[in-house]
Amino acid sequence: MEHFVVSARKYRPQTFKDVVGQQAITNTLLNAIDNNHLAQALLFTGPRGVGKTTCARILAKMINSDGSESVDEDFAFNIFELDAASNNSVDDIRSLTDQVRIPPQVGKYKVYIIDEVHMLSQAAFNAFLKTLEEPPKHCIFILATTEKHKIIPTILSRCQIFDFKRITVKDAKEYLKYIAEEQSITAEDDALHIIAQKADGAMRDALSIFDRVVSFSGKNLTRQAVTENLNVLDYDTYFTSTDLVLENKIPELLLQFNTTLSKGFDGHHFIAGLASHFRDLLVSKTEETIELLEVGDQTKAKYLDQAKKASQAFLMQGINLANECDLKYKTSKNQRLLVELCLMQLASITFDGEKKNSKHYIIPASYFKNKGIKPIPVQVPSKREHDVASSKTDSQFTETRENTKEVVEKFQVKEPPKIILKQEGKRRSGLSLSSIRAKKEHQIKQMEVVINEEELPKEPFTEEAFIVVWNEYIDKLRKDGKHNLASILSIDVPKVKRSIAHLEFPNATNKVEVERQQYDLLGYVRKALNNFDISLAITINEVMEKQYAYTTLEKFEKLKDKNPNIDILRKTFDLDV
Numbered sequence: 001m002e003h004f005v006v007s008a009r010k011y012r013p014q015t016f017k018d019v020v021g022q023q024a025i026t027n028t029l030l031n032a033i034d035n036n037h038l039a040q041a042l043l044f045t046g047p048r049g050v051g052k053t054t055c056a057r058i059l060a061k062m063i064n065s066d067g068s069e070s071v072d073e074d075f076a077f078n079i080f081e082l083d084a085a086s087n088n089s090v091d092d093i094r095s096l097t098d099q100v101r102i103p104p105q106v107g108k109y110k111v112y113i114i115d116e117v118h119m120l121s122q123a124a125f126n127a128f129l130k131t132l133e134e135p136p137k138h139c140i141f142i143l144a145t146t147e148k149h150k151i152i153p154t155i156l157s158r159c160q161i162f163d164f165k166r167i168t169v170k171d172a173k174e175y176l177k178y179i180a181e182e183q184s185i186t187a188e189d190d191a192l193h194i195i196a197q198k199a200d201g202a203m204r205d206a207l208s209i210f211d212r213v214v215s216f217s218g219k220n221l222t223r224q225a226v227t228e229n230l231n232v233l234d235y236d237t238y239f240t241s242t243d244l245v246l247e248n249k250i251p252e253l254l255l256q257f258n259t260t261l262s263k264g265f266d267g268h269h270f271i272a273g274l275a276s277h278f279r280d281l282l283v284s285k286t287e288e289t290i291e292l293l294e295v296g297d298q299t300k301a302k303y304l305d306q307a308k309k310a311s312q313a314f315l316m317q318g319i320n321l322a323n324e325c326d327l328k329y330k331t332s333k334n335q336r337l338l339v340e341l342c343l344m345q346l347a348s349i350t351f352d353g354e355k356k357n358s359k360h361y362i363i364p365a366s367y368f369k370n371k372g373i374k375p376i377p378v379q380v381p382s383k384r385e386h387d388v389a390s391s392k393t394d395s396q397f398t399e400t401r402e403n404t405k406e407v408v409e410k411f412q413v414k415e416p417p418k419i420i421l422k423q424e425g426k427r428r429s430g431l432s433l434s435s436i437r438a439k440k441e442h443q444i445k446q447m448e449v450v451i452n453e454e455e456l457p458k459e460p461f462t463e464e465a466f467i468v469v470w471n472e473y474i475d476k477l478r479k480d481g482k483h484n485l486a487s488i489l490s491i492d493v494p495k496v497k498r499s500i501a502h503l504e505f506p507n508a509t510n511k512v513e514v515e516r517q518q519y520d521l522l523g524y525v526r527k528a529l530n531n532f533d534i535s536l537a538i539t540i541n542e543v544m545e546k547q548y549a550y551t552t553l554e555k556f557e558k559l560k561d562k563n564p565n566i567d568i569l570r571k572t573f574d575l576d577v
Contacts, residue, residue: 007207011179016058019051020175020203021167028162029059038063039160041132041141043117045148046164049202055164056113056142063140064107078107085119093124097131103138110139117143118150125152133158166201169193169294175203176210180221185214187221190235190296194226197294233265235299238277239306241343245318246309250347254340267339268329275322281307282315314349321345456532463496469528470494470501473521485517499533501525504541511538 013019016026032038042059044052060079082096096112104110120128132141132155143159145151173189173196180187195213199206209230217225227234237260244253260270283289284300284307293300310318325342332338470489477486488510494501505511514521518536526532560567569575 007179007211008204011182011207013051013054013058016055016062019055019058021171022051022055022164025055025162025164029055033059033062038140040135040139041159042143043148043151043156043159043161044142044144044164045161046146047166047201048146049199049204049206050164050167051203052144052164053113053115056111056144059142060109060111060113060140063109063111064104078104078109079111079113081113081115083116084114085116088120088124090121090123090127093120093127097127100131100136100139103136108138111142112139113142113144115144116146117155118145118147122152125155129154129158167199167203167206168201169196172196172199172201172203172206176206179207179210183214185219185221188223188296190223190299191221191226193294193296193299194223194230194232198230198232231264233260233270233273235277235295235302237270238274239302241274242277242281242306242310245343245346246314246350248347248351250344253343253347257340257343261336267335268326271322271325271329271339271342275319275326278315278318278322281310282312282319285312285315317349318346457530458499458533459530461496461529461531465529466496466501466525466534467493469525472528473524476524485513488513489521499531500535500537502537502539504539506541508540511540514538 016030019026029038042056044056046052057079064078080096080099082092100110100112102110135141141159143155148156148161173192176192176195177187177189180192191213195209196206198209213221213226213229216229223234226232237256241253241256244256257267257270261267280293280295280303283292284303290300290304293303295303321342325338328338329335474486474489477483477489488505491506491510492504494503496502503514505514514536515538522534522536526534556566
């Protein structure tokens with residue numbers, strides 16, 4: 001059997017032109033070599049698999065090349081690689097500094113490549129400082145690390161630092177496409193894109209995944225084979241889920257989630273992917289942001305098509321719900337229920353149920369009164385305007401009756417379907433759905449339509465008469481068993497100014513409670529005084545609240561005022577307050 005060489009080694013770049021995604025760094029190094037402006041200590045830092053060691057080897061080879069040597073010349077006698085992970089002691093660095101003094105036998109420079117330099121001990125770093133600051137002219141140090149923050153500042157200040165970036169999905173996909181053509185492999189564009197995304201910016205990881213998937217599927221690389229082998233959720237899963245969410249099909253959505261779990265996928269992975277899918281749909285709705293969509297051309301067309309079905313408000317709320325589920329997933333004790341609840345909430349965003357129909361209800365006049373809004377009086381069509389639309393042969397009585405009927409029908413509140421509240425042989429809970437609907441139906445029937453506010457009576461009254469009616473209403477509340485509201489209304493005596501009753505309460509809780517019940521209160525007072533222009537103005541006085549909150553010392557002082565002998569008793573027995 002022929003020996004197999006992995007793609008990461010077989011296709012390792014031999015020149016700077018072959019390096020993927022690091023054009024800024026390779027151009028800088030090439031210009032430094034051409035202009036003889038290369039530093040003697042270089043630090044290559046960045047994530048794994050982005051080309052740090054590869055660029056160090058290419059640089060070491062180029063600075064020793066004068067064009068007369070063969071292509072296969074690697075200058076092995078001039079390049080020394082040290083793995084700092086296993087050679088991190090002071091003795092290893094001292095041995096290296098002793099070798100530095102010896103000039104090269106072939107070529108111009110001796111190049112020392114120290115990989116994973118952050119693994120050196122503190123003592124080894126200190127032993128390396130002097131040599132790194134003033135190396136011999138024939139010596140160049142190239143340090144490589146993935147964790148620059150672990151290197152001491154005195155080492156960083158002596159190096160020229162090059163930050164390697166992550167390989168973009170587009171660059172990784174193009175390089176994988178080139179390798180597939182070299183190996184005569186037919187690969188779908190979406191399949192290569194999934195591999196590039198799975199690599200997460202590391203070209204070496206992308207090549208390793210590519211080899212694994214090729215071993216699984218052979219010479220024909222499909223998206224289905226890649227998703228099956230890498231155990232990642234396909235785009236189709238999220239497209240189907242979003243369609244079910246938009247169509248409010250909660251049962252089908254839960255069944256699809258169960259199918260996803262049965263395939264071995266984690267619920268956390270599913271909900272995080274769904275949030276990313278909503279983000280991609282939001283990006284697809286604007287032409288300027290389509291370039292942020294890192295998918296293949298075929299998948300991009302699907303995104304653009306589904307983005308037309310979903311509104312921007314839905315996507316924003318969907319991202320928020322999915323993100324909250326993502327954050328709570330690890331701390332949840334019932335993780336499956338958490339995801340299912342999130343899916344049900346998502347499918348209910350666009351549900352046009354009973355809540356949506358509230359726009360057909362007529363708002364009562366008291367609402368406008370409390371908000372300080374004056375309703376516009378309804379103008380009844382004149383006889384002349386109605387005569388033009390009706391038949392000229394109808395009598396005046398018929399025309400007037402039809403006009404009145406038309407106006408009443410236009411502004412009449414339509415009653416919802418009647419709901420049977422009681423059935424023989426069954427008992428209903430006070431919090432049942434039918435009782436809630438019956439209560440809402442009763443409230444709707446009580447809603448009023450203001451035809452002309454100016455016709456309501458506004459008879460004058462005195463403050464004394466208002467207080468009498470006010471106390472009558474408090475007594476009525478006590479008889480009805482509403483002692484809490486009665487005690488709140490008894491806190492302050494209302495002061496009437498221009499049909500406005502001013503009240504002061506010690507805290508906001510009392511104010512909120514009175515405002516909730518003010519419809520019945522004002523209805524009683526207005527009817528008793530025959531003045532429908534009466535309103536309430538409630539303020540909060542914190543001083544009043546302090547009067548009701550006595551401390552221990554305040555209680556003692558009040559008792560002492562009533563009986564001074566209490567203070568003598570305290571001093572006699574040396575008591576504490």
